[in-house]
Amino acid sequence: MRIFDPHIHMTSRTTDDYEAMYAAGVRALVEPAFWLGQPRTSPASFFDYFDSLLGWEPFRAAQHGIAHHCTIALNPKEANDPRCTPVLDALPRYLVKDSVVAVGEIGYDSMTPAEDHALAAQLQLAADHGLPALVHTPHRDKAAGLKRTLDVLRESDLPPDRVVLDHLNETTVGDATDSGCWLGFSIYPDTKMDPERMVRILRVHGTERVLVNSAADWGRSDPLKTRHVGEAMLAAGFSDDEVDQVLWRNPVAFYGQSGRLTLDIADPGALHEGNSILRGGE
Amino acid sequence: MRFASAGRHCVRGEPPHHADPEAAEAARVLILCAARADGPTVTRLYEHGTAAERRAVLSALPQLPLGTDGRAGVPLIEDALRTNDTRLVAAAVGPYAARHLDAHAWRHAVLKCLFTGVSVDAVAGLAERSRGDAELARMLGDYARERTSAGRPVPDDLPRVLALTQMSPLSADVSAGPSVRSPSSSATGPSVRPSASCSSTGPSASSSTGPSFGPSSEEA
Numbered sequence: 001m002r003i004f005d006p007h008i009h010m011t012s013r014t015t016d017d018y019e020a021m022y023a024a025g026v027r028a029l030v031e032p033a034f035w036l037g038q039p040r041t042s043p044a045s046f047f048d049y050f051d052s053l054l055g056w057e058p059f060r061a062a063q064h065g066i067a068h069h070c071t072i073a074l075n076p077k078e079a080n081d082p083r084c085t086p087v088l089d090a091l092p093r094y095l096v097k098d099s100v101v102a103v104g105e106i107g108y109d110s111m112t113p114a115e116d117h118a119l120a121a122q123l124q125l126a127a128d129h130g131l132p133a134l135v136h137t138p139h140r141d142k143a144a145g146l147k148r149t150l151d152v153l154r155e156s157d158l159p160p161d162r163v164v165l166d167h168l169n170e171t172t173v174g175d176a177t178d179s180g181c182w183l184g185f186s187i188y189p190d191t192k193m194d195p196e197r198m199v200r201i202l203r204v205h206g207t208e209r210v211l212v213n214s215a216a217d218w219g220r221s222d223p224l225k226t227r228h229v230g231e232a233m234l235a236a237g238f239s240d241d242e243v244d245q246v247l248w249r250n251p252v253a254f255y256g257q258s259g260r261l262t263l264d265i266a267d268p269g270a271l272h273e274g275n276s277i278l279r280g281g282e
Numbered sequence: 283m284r285f286a287s288a289g290r291h292c293v294r295g296e297p298p299h300h301a302d303p304e305a306a307e308a309a310r311v312l313i314l315c316a317a318r319a320d321g322p323t324v325t326r327l328y329e330h331g332t333a334a335e336r337r338a339v340l341s342a343l344p345q346l347p348l349g350t351d352g353r354a355g356v357p358l359i360e361d362a363l364r365t366n367d368t369r370l371v372a373a374a375v376g377p378y379a380a381r382h383l384d385a386h387a388w389r390h391a392v393l394k395c396l397f398t399g400v401s402v403d404a405v406a407g408l409a410e411r412s413r414g415d416a417e418l419a420r421m422l423g424d425y426a427r428e429r430t431s432a433g434r435p436v437p438d439d440l441p442r443v444l445a446l447t448q449m450s451p452l453s454a455d456v457s458a459g460p461s462v463r464s465p466s467s468s469a470t471g472p473s474v475r476p477s478a479s480c481s482s483t484g485p486s487a488s489s490s491t492g493p494s495f496g497p498s499s500e501e502a
Contacts, residue, residue: 054332084314097332098289098306148338260290 001243005029006251007134007166007184007213010057011036011049017216017223018064024227028067028263030255031057032105035077037218046074046087050094058099065262068253071134072097072103075173079118080110087129088121095129101258102126105166108145111138112242127157132257134184137167137187139191146172150179162257164211172200175217182254183190186215187225195225195232202233207242211251285313285327289334303334310338311345319346321354328358337369343378356382363391371395372404380407389418392443393425402439407445412446419447 003026009017010031021029031053033046040046053070061068072094078084094100103126108115119135126133135153138145146165153163165176168191174222176183185201186192193201198212230243237274255261283291292306293299314324324346330337340362343355355378362374375391383391388411395402402408414420422444426436 032317051332054365055336056333056365058370059333093286093330096284096286098287098334099332264300 001025001227001230001240001247002027003230003247004132004251005213005223005226006211006255007032007186007215008142008162008223009034009215009217010061012218013216013223016061018061018066022064022066024224025230026066026223026226028069028251029061029072030069030101030134030251032071032102033073033075034105034217034222035075039081041081041083042087043084043090046084047090054094054097054099059134064222069099069101069261071102072100073104073106073122073134074118075105076107076109076115076118076136076138080114085118088118090123091122091125092129095125095131098260099262100131101255101281102132102164103129104136105136106133106137107149108138108164109136111141111145111148116152119149120156123153123156123158126162129180130259132162132164132254133158134223135163135165135173135181137227139164139167142167143167143171143175146175150175153181164254166213167192168209170197170201173205177205181208182211182250184211185211186213187222187229188215189220189222189225195228198229199232199236199238201235202238207238207245207250209250210246212246244248283309283313285310285338286332286335288313288338306334307338307341310335311342314338314342315345321348324348324355325358328361333367333369337373340370340373340378341376344376344381353382359383360387363387363394366398368398368400371398372400375400375405377406380405380411385415385417389415389421392418393421396422396425396437396440396443399437402443408443409446409449412443413449415447419444422447 001024003024005021005026006029008029008031010029033050033053036049040049050072053072057070058068072091074084074087074091091103095103102121106119106122108119123133125131135149136151149165160180160184164182164184165168165172165179168176168183169184169185173183183205185198187195187198190256192215202210212226212229214221214223216225222228226247230247233243233246234240252261252263288309289301289303290305292302292309295303317323319327319342324339324343328336331339333395336358339358340355343358346355348354359374359379362370365371369395371391375395376491379388379391392402392405392408392412394400395405422440426440426444429436
């Protein structure tokens with residue numbers, strides 16, 4: 001089973017996770033820029049984070065045989081802090097980078113005017129840079145948040161087939177499907193979706209345009225949830241080909257729209273057994 | 283082609299047209315040379331660059347007009363040597379470092395290669411700068427003792443560099459290299475090969491950087 005996790009925050013994960021992911025079949029992932037749990041207080045803090053998504057984290061991933069791409073954006077939560085909004089002005093120099101395959105995570109958190117502005121501005125940046133967009137749907141008041149998201153999307157220059165709506169569930173999958181966007185589902189131990197509910201949605205909605213991710217981060221989450229969905233699909237009678245479509249071909253097709261997805265894993269070269277991480281910290 | 287987007291424009295000619303990072307690096311080096319990028323420019327490109335872009339800046343430094351003393355790239359080399367990204371460490375220890383790093387920083391760069399598994403084949407001017415360097419010899423000996431007392435293997439390259447330090451500064455030509463050769467298992471890998479030079483005719487050409495500090499592949 002080959003797996004492409006289209007949404008996972010490896011900055012928050014350990015080398016044990018990378019090893020377990022590789023053993024489970026993960027060969028590629030996309031790490032969206034997001035909130036780090038501790039609020040940032042200046043644009044420079046974002047820039048170091050973005051640089052890490054373009055430098056150190058792909059290097060770590062390559063040592064474990066996993067191709068790493070990222071999405072770059074000002075996340076909706078911090079779009080509300082005027083100390084952070086100058087990040088929007090610096091995004092163009094990041095959105096030209098080779099391993100940036102989408103603008104994201106963008107979307108709504110508390111549905112404020114500042115979030116309206118950041119979402120619309122960043123959808124325009126995606127259109128201007130030939131990139132798709134990863135749009136987070138809010139955790140609170142999700143159904144209303146999705147409707148407002150779709151209103152902004154309709155007014156944007158970005159066509160729906162270049163947008164994935166993420167963190168969907170049973171209450172939002174219908175409207176999301178009707179929008180023509182790609183459908184993202186995050187599988188969590190406690191919240192969001194679980195593998196069995198995911199299988200039920202796949203039975204009803206089919207496997208087209210569906211992305212399944214672990215969205216693993218610094219919270220209680222599990223980077224192997226993608227694999228668990230694959231196993232639950234097989235147990236429910238889905239074919240190997242359908243599992244491959246959901247867990248590999250769909251994310252490749254979605255992020256491939258950037259023209260920047262490179263899935264030939266670079267030889268980690270000098271780094272047998274992850275030496276520079278294990279003992280490089282002089 | 284733009285500096286930032288070179289990676290997605292440099293793909294192999296045959297299907298499935300995989301990315302060609304070495305060609306992308308060569309293209310970026312050629313862009314820097316064609317633009318005759320100066321100190322402020324390379325500093326900005328490095329600070330705003332991805333790891334691949336930073337490697338290209340580091341590789342191009344010996345061939346760029348960096349002011350009268352040519353030292354504008356030194357802070358970039360020092361930054362790369364503070365990372366643990368072996369792609370950057372390998373690119374940092376090229377001919378520019380051989381020419382401009384002071385003795386202390388250069389010795390630490392050699393040790394950094396041993397620590398992180400970067401083959402010392404990447405270190406330009408290794409034989410010339412190591413020759414008769416008693417302080418480097420002491421550091422290598424201490425490191426070997428530390429590894430041995432911990433029951434851990436000594437890096438394959440360590441005895442090779444140690445042998446170089448023990449060549450007399452006035453001794454005969456060492457270009458044939460010492461007899462202690464490291465096996466290639468310490469693996470330079472594709473990411474640490476010499477990149478194109480400004481004078482190269484194609485992206486696959488290896489660098490040629492003048493008489494003082496040629497690529498280490500010529501020394502070994």
